[in-house]
Amino acid sequence: MLYLYIGTDRKKAHAALRADAALLSKKAAVIHITDAHTIEDLDAAISGGGLFAQARVVILDGVFDREDMRERILSRTDDIASMSDHFLLYTEKIDAATRKRLERMAAKVQQFDLPKKADKESTIFTIGNALRVGDKKRLWVGYQGELLAQTAPEAIHGVLFWAAKQMLLAARGDTERIRGKRLVAQLAELPHKARRRGEELEYALERFVLSIDVIK
Incomplete structure (x- = not known):
């Protein structure tokens, strides 16, 4: 199941993501993947925990900043959407086509943008x-x-x-x-x-x- 957090107000977006993660992770393991991780770390996170594994909350934070990670996730969106695990994805910016594609399968989409003239x-x-x-x-x-x-x-x-x-x-x-x-x-x-x-x-x-x- 996919949850999508988008926008330039990173602080508010992360606050919302953390709040959802706290609710979802009461009986689940939490895995946090950022663009500083390796592609192998990402593969392991999105491969699923197996039939008898503990439920998981997988936070994907800023991974779309890397082209290889972005492409890997987009190639696995159907799998991610069908899993019982919860995937919480934050990205500051996203193109319209990719957003539309992810919104069709996301259980929740939230937008957080700074005012244009925000300090x-x-x-x-x-x-x-x-x-x-x-x-x-x-x-x-x-x-x-x-x-x-x-x-x-x-x-x-x-x-x-x-x-x-x-x-x-x-x-x-x-x-x-x-x-x-x-x-x-x-x-x-x-x-x-x-x-x-x-x-x-x-x-x-x-x-x-x-x-x-x-x-x-």
Whole structure:
């Protein structure tokens, strides 16, 4: 069963997704897949748990940002829709044809968009901008503020990963390009490293925030 969350207001969309996940996961395992995971991780998540496996809630967060993940999910939409597992998919933007296709099979569709003139500094994007400019103090304060606002660590990681990718794409010189590549690599590996260590993502993110270079 598919649940679809769309829009530029990532904070509200993730809040709605988390609320639905909490209701659906009372007797189910929760699996969280982002675009920082591997295609093999995605394949395992959408393959189903088997006849006697525990029910699952599979959160697919920002995976449409990667073409290979997007194509893999679209090739399996009929399977996803027919499974008893719950698949909660968030994407910031989606083309009309793909949206129409997913809406036909989705049990629930919600749209969350920021006002056109909304100040992004008042949203979770504050931390993404702080990472981009190398402002460690503002990044730390913003990170703590998001935790106090009960923003899921997975959502915070998603914004930081998005900001690092945008920084790499917009790099104007070797220094910016090298820094962008390093941050993308660190953030892509961070969830996997945290799992291997048995560490909560919240604390892995905290160490990452404290480790970034300050740009003067």
